[in-house]
Amino acid sequence: xxxxxxxxxxxxxxxxxxxxxxxxxxxxxxxxxxxxxxxxxxxxxxxxxxxxxxxxxxxxxxxxxxxxxxxxxxxxxxxxxxxxxxxxxxxxxxxxxxxxxxxxxxxxxxxxxxxxxxxxxxxxxxxxxxxxxxxxxxxxxxxxxxxxxxxxxxxxxxxxxxxxxxxxxxxxxxxxxxxxxxxxxxxxxxxxxxxxxxxxxxxxxxxxxxxxxxxxxxxxxxxxxxxxxxxxxxxxxxxxxxxxxxxxxxxxxxxxxxxxxxxxxxxxxx
DNA sequence: CCGTTGCCCTGCCAGC
DNA sequence: TGCTGGCAGGGCAACG
Numbered sequence: 600x601x602x603x604x605x606x607x608x609x610x611x612x613x614x615x616x617x618x619x620x621x622x623x624x625x626x627x628x629x630x631x632x633x634x635x636x637x638x639x640x641x642x643x644x645x646x647x648x649x650x651x652x653x654x655x656x657x658x659x660x661x662x663x664x665x666x667x668x669x670x671x672x673x674x675x676x677x678x679x680x681x682x683x684x685x686x687x688x689x690x691x692x693x694x695x696x697x698x699x700x701x702x703x704x705x706x707x708x709x710x711x712x713x714x715x716x717x718x719x720x721x722x723x724x725x726x727x728x729x730x731x732x733x734x735x736x737x738x739x740x741x742x743x744x745x746x747x748x749x750x751x752x753x754x755x756x757x758x759x760x761x762x763x764x765x766x767x768x769x770x771x772x773x774x775x776x777x778x779x780x781x782x783x784x785x786x787x788x789x790x791x792x793x794x795x796x797x798x799x800x801x802x803x804x805x806x807x808x809x810x811x812x813x814x815x816x817x818x819x820x821x822x823x824x825x826x827x828x829x830x831x832x833x834x835x836x837x838x839x840x841x842x843x844x845x846x847x848x849x850x851x852x853x854x855x856x857x858x859x860x861x862x863x864x865x866x867x868x869x
Numbered sequence: 870c871c872g873t874t875g876c877c878c879t880g881c882c883a884g885c
Numbered sequence: 886t887g888c889t890g891g892c893a894g895g896g897c898a899a900c901g
Contacts, residue, residue: 600894658895676894677879692879711878713895752872761896769894817893858874859894 600676603733603766604809605820605828606658609680612823613660613705614653616682620699621649629694632707635718644668644718645697657729657765667721672707678714680823681706729765733802738764743799747787754790755783756857758802767802769859770815770837775801777836782868783861784854808833836862 601609625642627633635641645664652663660680662670672680681690685702692710699705707716719725731737746763747754757763758772767775776783778801781794790798809815814828817838821827836844839851839862849866 602895673895675878675896709878710880711894713878715896750871756872759895860892 600768600770600817601674601678601814601820602658602768602771603655603806604771604812604830605814605822606655606660606674606766607810608813608822608828609674610653610655610660610823612826613662613680613682616823617650617662617699617703617705618653619650620701620703622646622697623700624698626696626698627694628696629712632694632709632712632714633716633718636720636723639718639720641718645670656726656732657761658768659726669719669721669725671717671719671725673715673717675709675711675713675715677711678707678709679821681708681825682823728762730761730763731765733764733766733806738803740796740799744792744795747790747795750787752787753784753856754781754787754798755859755861757787759857759859764802766806769861770817770834771802771805771809773837773862774835775805777863777868778805780868783856783863785869836864838862 622645625645627642633641635644648664648666648668650662651665654661654663658673660672664670679690683704683706690706690708693706693708694712695707695716697705750757755772755776758767758775759769775798779794779798781790781798809830812829813822813826814820815830815834816827817831836851840853841850843849844851844864844867847864847867849864851862852865854861
């Protein structure tokens with residue numbers, strides 16, 4: 600389930616692999632997976648385009664093209680972007696394939712078909728409802744503390760809201776709340792300033808550490824180069840039902856908040 | 870604006 | 886062995 604660190608890892612790998620390549624043709628096998636603005640033919644528009652740059656915004660992989668158009672890919676839970684060579688076996692659930700002129704190809708696969716590859720026109724405000732990047736200078740402790748005030752929603756739901764902060768998913772929300780010692784169900788506005796400051800630093804720290812370890816591989820997540828992440832080996836709470844808390848030894852519990860499984864320590868998260 | 874709910878999907882696994 | 890039901894989850898629409 601790619602969140603910010605996994606998408607960052609995928610984008611970095613893709614940048615190395617496809618920057619400068621020219622798209623020769625595009626094969627769309629499941630039309631809903633490839634979205635273009637009204638009147639624009641996805642496959643036709645991409646043919647002949649050169650990849651200028653690959654980046655990331657929130658949980659989206661951005662493939663910037665030389666014309667100024669951009670491919671914005673959302674992987675949701677099971678989506679994958681894989682660079683493949685001629686003759687290499689195709690990944691199951693491949694719905695869109697970009698063929699490059701050097702005969703390599705970029706496959707967009709997603710067994711659950713929740714992901715989307717979207718063609719965005721130059722200047723289109725596709726990301727207008729996304730909050731700040733948590734690892735950028737625009738995300739500050741003061742700004743974060745200010746955002747919490749007066750909010751009644753559980754802090755866990757707040758962290759998952761992409762309009763507030765962009766890129767945090769279920770794994771890193773659980774991990775950051777554990778690191779900060781804050782109960783996930785607590786109303787966001789009830790968190791004291793010192794605790795909010797701890798949470799701010801926990802969010803930044805957990806995301807940065809996860810990027811350094813190439814993300815978290817639960818189930819069979821791999822990046823664009825087919826490599827697994829390493830952060831699953833250092834998870835404190837996510838998926839660790841019944842195991843002892845690394846801080847106090849109390850067993851990790853699982854509850855549901857904002858329709859998401861939530862793992863936390865009843866003793867040391869308050 | 871705010872907060873909550875339901876839906877989209879399929880693979881996996883526990884339980885019978 | 887074979888079935889069933891629950892769970893996993895991000896983003897978006899809809900509702901009060």
